[in-house]
Amino acid sequence: VTTLAVLCGGVGAARFLRGVVSAGLAPDTTAIVNTADDAVLHGLYVSPDLDTCAYTLSGAIDPERGWGLAGESWAFMGALARFENVGRHNGYAVPTWFNLGDRDLATHAYRTARLAQGATLTQVTAEITEAFDVPVRLLPMTDGHVATKLTISDGESIEREVDFQEYFVGRRHSVPVTAVRFDGVEGAQATDAVISSLRNADRVVIAPSNPIVSIGPLLALPGLADAIDRNRTVAVSPIVAGSALKGPADRLLGELGHEASVVGVARLYAPHARWLVIDDADADLADDVRASGLEPIVTSTVMSTPEIAAALAHTCAGAPA
Amino acid sequence: VTTLAVLCGGVGAARFLRGVVSAGLAPDTTAIVNTADDAVLHGLYVSPDLDTCAYTLSGAIDPERGWGLAGESWAFMGALARFENVGRHNGYAVPTWFNLGDRDLATHAYRTARLAQGATLTQVTAEITEAFDVPVRLLPMTDGHVATKLTISDGESIEREVDFQEYFVGRRHSVPVTAVRFDGVEGAQATDAVISSLRNADRVVIAPSNPIVSIGPLLALPGLADAIDRNRTVAVSPIVAGSALKGPADRLLGELGHEASVVGVARLYAPHARWLVIDDADADLADDVRASGLEPIVTSTVMSTPEIAAALAHTCAGAPA
Numbered sequence A, B: 001v002t003t004l005a006v007l008c009g010g011v012g013a014a015r016f017l018r019g020v021v022s023a024g025l026a027p028d029t030t031a032i033v034n035t036a037d038d039a040v041l042h043g044l045y046v047s048p049d050l051d052t053c054a055y056t057l058s059g060a061i062d063p064e065r066g067w068g069l070a071g072e073s074w075a076f077m078g079a080l081a082r083f084e085n086v087g088r089h090n091g092y093a094v095p096t097w098f099n100l101g102d103r104d105l106a107t108h109a110y111r112t113a114r115l116a117q118g119a120t121l122t123q124v125t126a127e128i129t130e131a132f133d134v135p136v137r138l139l140p141m142t143d144g145h146v147a148t149k150l151t152i153s154d155g156e157s158i159e160r161e162v163d164f165q166e167y168f169v170g171r172r173h174s175v176p177v178t179a180v181r182f183d184g185v186e187g188a189q190a191t192d193a194v195i196s197s198l199r200n201a202d203r204v205v206i207a208p209s210n211p212i213v214s215i216g217p218l219l220a221l222p223g224l225a226d227a228i229d230r231n232r233t234v235a236v237s238p239i240v241a242g243s244a245l246k247g248p249a250d251r252l253l254g255e256l257g258h259e260a261s262v263v264g265v266a267r268l269y270a271p272h273a274r275w276l277v278i279d280d281a282d283a284d285l286a287d288d289v290r291a292s293g294l295e296p297i298v299t300s301t302v303m304s305t306p307e308i309a310a311a312l313a314h315t316c317a318g319a320p321a
Helices: A011-022 A048-058 A075-089 A104-116 A121-131 A164-170 A192-200 A215-220 A249-255 A262-269 A280-291 A306-318 B011-022 B048-058 B075-089 B104-116 B121-131 B164-170 B192-200 B215-220 B249-255 B262-269 B280-291 B306-318
Strands: A004-008 A029-033 A039-041 A044-046 A137-140 A147-153 A159-163 A177-183 A203-206 A233-236 A275-279 A295-299 B004-008 B029-033 B039-041 B044-046 B137-140 B147-153 B159-163 B177-183 B203-206 B233-236 B275-279 B295-299
Touching (some): A004 A215, A029 A048, A029 A192, A039 A164, A044 A104, A048 A121, A104 A121, A121 A137, A147 A164, A177 A215, A275 A280, B004 B011, B039 B164, B044 B104, B104 B121, B121 B137, B159 B164, B177 B249, B203 B306, B280 B295
Parallel strands (some): A004 A029, A275 A295, B203 B233, B275 B295
Antiparallel strands (some): A147 A177
16 A cells, blocks of 8 residues: 655646556545635635635536636625726725635534634544545645735836735736735644654655745655655656646746746755656656756646546555656 | 604514604604624524514514515525534434525614624614615614513423523413513613614603513613603503404413513503503503503504504604694
């Protein structure tokens, strides 16, 4: 039996974890999930990456959108629009750009109530995954507070720092970014559960998530990177043929001075991982990956079927192939 | 023009205020609303009496239920059920007994977000009533925290103190009550807006609301009762022929040692009001009301049509008739 610890963002990681389940590795897998995208909206604590992983693994996810619950309704969002004008006149920009489905709200309500009672996010996450029958253990990276902040440059090159969700959802990640930082990360720490799952894992996997804003906060968290044994760690490139399958990873890499390719990913992960799984489409860059300090594993990484996802999970668990 | 200040609970007061609107008195009326029933549920600040007044006056209320919004959906509540078991196993009783409609949640979300920004409940209430186009000025009785607590006695005469909403909604106000107190009332105070609207009113009206748990907190609030000029104050009995039209006022009066009749109401309000409006059905008790220290006004008080409600509002504004 191979024990896995998987560093996770949202959608890409969730699909990889579904492969872990298909591969029969779920009982021995711990997913360590980015929480620097978490936000308090309307007083409710929203944890997008944890929820995307939980909903995907429970089968409750909306398969078209890739986030939120299937069969969702939007009456809350519709009713919220009524307050937009009066909010604006009183200095409150009602976040109507962040879609919270009526059913999804129940998850945030439960989480918010339990956190208010003093439960840790680790504990509440265990409860939510129990309620959703999630077959993989999900851990938030920290019980502390870390918040990704991005400096964006607007049309007339005026720079402004915004929260992750305003960038990602509010601006649909379509504005130039000149800097990223993880507010509070120095004072936060990886939980004991995170550290021990990393130490005990036969393989640590860096899921095919955004290296900057999903995996970045995890690796920046005091204690976390040190608990990773590079020689047992395999990363999966989220960049295929120079593009991110979803989200702004390619664009962000370029804007922040990295190469938007498997080679750029290799350079970022070289201090932390021994292997980099790259797609067949990038086979011609295998030597450049090796030159960047990682052993390339070339295979199908585009998880368009459950079989491909399961094979990818097996590849990571068994590296070197 | 007669300026009115109306002390209000929920449903009964809201119907009276609708009469005020029909009577053309809305522009000169301030409603001062009980907030001791307010609750934080799932991290959201819920203000039942303020919302019942706002929704009723805007025409958004569900006319069948008498609370919440018309055309409401309940996806949130349905999804919340998923968390009941896991909550219970972890010491959290998910309040699935308190129905929050999907659209109604937007009001609580807006209120919660604005309070978190530091706005007062008075300010947020003004914003919500603006968003709902409410034609009467609504004021919460206080910007402080007051919470009604009831001592209930369970089947085997074990006494236990519960919050108002657990009694009223959770237990459907069908358990014996042995005591009522207003937690925090000594440290709270009526707002300046409340005090000045009471001082400036030509008539103060005590709406046909529950004398114990709706009007009780208002009169107990430091500064509020003192701002009421008894000689300009008219109360409307919420008890008709010994029964409350809605809610537990009759039962509560009896359980707490009062008479469940217009005479019991008269005794409670004698220190604060000069007139008591009683229904034609109670005409035979007019002398007993007078003996209790209030001048009886006998008329139709069951607001089954807009015309009756408007006439009742006119009666109160013009007392003595």
